Amino acid sequence: MREQAFRFGRARHLVGIAGLPPTAPGAVGVIVLNAGLVHRIGPFRLHVDMTRRLNELGYPTLRFDQSTIGDSGASGESQTRVQQVCADVDDAMALLHQHAACSRFVLVGLCSGAQNAHTVACGEHSHEKLDGVVFLDGYAYRTFGFRLRHYLPRLFNAKRWWRWLVRKSREVGGGGNEPVFGVAPLPQDVVRVDLKGMLDRGLKLCLVYSGGINMDFNxxxxxxxxxxxxxxxxxxxxxYIEETDHTYVLVDDRRHLIEHIEAWLQRNFPIAHAGASS
Amino acid sequence: MTRFESELPFFFGQDGELFGIYHAAAGAAAKAVLLCAPLGQDHIRCHRLYRQLASALAAAGIPVLRFDYYGCGDSAGASDEVDWDRCLDDIATAAAELRSRSSVDRVSAFGARLGANLALAAAPSAQLTDLVAWDPVMDGSAYVATLDALQDALRRDTHRFIRPRAASAAEGQWLGFAVNPGLRQRIASLRAERLTAPSLLIDSLGEASPDWHEWVPDPARLHRLRPDTPWDELSRIETAILSHPLVQTVVAHLRERAYA
Incomplete structure (x- = not known):
């Protein structure tokens, strides 16, 4: 099987690589979203390894750059971020529908990719095309349990107290006043309602969180x-994979993650006559 | 043709194994430019800069091809299959593809770090007429030692991992990518004196800069870029490398030589 490169989208502004194995009708198409600003190959080529493995199992895939990321440009439309994300994913679904006859899809997203997958999946009509979502280090909130697990062991650690005091003294000295730019996460209650809505509409969800976000999730x-x-x-x-980092920098960690995702896909969206097709 | 239509993604080469994006230029061009990517994590870090450089060159009337070697980026092959000689062959294949698409015979090349070494080594077989090298690796064994040390520091980095990882979990890899012994050996054997000198050498290594003058004696062919590029800082291995001054310098140099 060979991959194909496409320029596509409503303004032909998106670039993506489709893996199009010969598949049985009804196979779900897997669409992998950008992780942060890394272009479509993913951190350390994670998305390439993942999509090729899924192609071997018979799943059509598309890894692509969303508007203004990687090799994709801007659509030229006046849209909110939510509208743009949904329109980009719509374009990606249309491409896989055109070339692999997929009518049902699964989204995979790491970090900001998980946020974008969440944005698409919580749309009230998302279930018309979407069957499932893989959230890698998606929304996470510090809970009472988190604080107990995080702070209790530190209470009796003199080194940590010393580092905390040094850090605070630097902040008082003006070292901690750098501006912070970031997207405010959705409130926990909103995300909980969103997830409930996804599940009520029949979506299947796979959440994989890493030790790399241990400042929020442990x-x-x-x-x-x-x-x-x-x-x-x-x-x-x-x-929860405690030992790994946020972007799966070690080869075996990436392999285990891919194995986990492929097992979840095969369990929930099996392909008839699945087998090697490369 | 819209700007997007002029940037065409495609697969090429034997069995369509190589991925590239061709940036067409308006009008008849005197030369074309092949962008040779660095290897490993530097490839990902430089992706945006290479796209900006390609767009700027195309806007200046110079057609460009940027591409991924076998085992890199979107090209076929696994990351642990990257092979030095195959990379050199891929550069020759890409140069031929660029000539075919642009109808221009004169092809120059630009490369950053190991991409510069590869372009310099492939220059005769790929018939590259002009080379711009950005911080090429001048001492392969020292570079291998640096990457080994970074990899060891990475597995111990408790900003990344909750607990340091075992050495066995990180061995045979450099900053996220598996490295086969053959590639490691070829990189370790890199020596400046074996390389063709570039028409322009861009240095942004700061205090770590080697003595370039023995290799590039003409000061007019050496451009010092500021600020220094943080190629080998562990805390920034996932930070994109961007440099508007670099894009300006390379475009100005190649445009000038296009009409020389």
Missing amino acids: HARQFRECFGSLMNRPAVSTR
Whole structure:
């Protein structure tokens, strides 16, 4: 199987690579969104390895650059960020529909990619095309349990107290006044309602969080602490990988992540006559 | 043709294994430019800058091809299959593709770090007429030692991992990419004296700069770029490398030589 390069989208401003294995009708198409500002190949080529492995299993894939990221340009429209993200993903779905006859899709996103996947999935009509979402280090909130796990061991650690005092003294001295630019995360209650809506509409969710976000998330129990009993629903899969970092810099960590995602896909969206097709 | 239509992504080469983006230029061009990417994480860090440089050159009337070697970026092959000689072959294949698409015979090349070394080494076989090198690696064994030290520091970095990772989990890799022994050996054997001198050498290594003068004696062919580029800082390995002055310098140099 060979991948194909496309320039596509409503303003032909998007660039993506589609993996188009010979598939049985009804196969879900997997669309991988940008992780931060890294272009479509993903951190350390994670998205390339992931999509090619999924192609071997028979899943059509598209890794692409969203508007203004990587090799993609701006559409020239006047849109909010939410409108732009949804329109880009719509364009990606249309491309995979055109070339692989996919009518159902799964989104995969890491970090800001998870936020963008969330944006698309919480649309009230998302279930018309979307079957599932893989959130890698998606929304996370410091819970009471997080604070206990985070601060209790530090209370009795003299080195940590010393580092804290040094840091504070620097901040008082003016070292901590650099401007911080970032996108404010959605409130926890809003995300919980969003996730409930996704599940009520029949989407299947796979949440994989890493030790790389341990300043906000530090235990498998925190999925339930953040989002409540929703996390017990059969359509939800959660996994906390404590030892790995946020962008899966080590080769074996990436391999294990890909194996986890492919197992979740095969369990929830099996391909008839799945097998090697490369 | 819109600006987007003039940037065409495609696969080329034997069995369509190589990915590239061709930036067409308006009007008849006297020369074309091949952008040779660095390897490993430097490739990802430089992606945006290479796109900016390609767009700027195309806007100046110079057609450009940027591409990924086998085992890199969107090209076929796994990351642990990157091979030095295959990269050299890929540069020759890409240069031929650029000539075919642009209908221009004279092809210059630009490369950053190991991309510069590769372009310089491939110059005869790819028939490159002119080379711009940005911080090429002049001492391969020292560079390998630096990458090994960075990789060891990375696995111990508790800003990245909750706990340091075992050496076995990080071995055979440099900053996120598996490195096969053959590639490692070829990089370790890099020596400046074996390379063709570029028409322009851009230095942004600061205090770590080697003595370029033995290799490039003409001061007019050496351009010092400020600020220094943080190629080998562990805390910035996932930060994009951007430099507007670099784009301006390279475009000015190549445009001038296009009409020389």
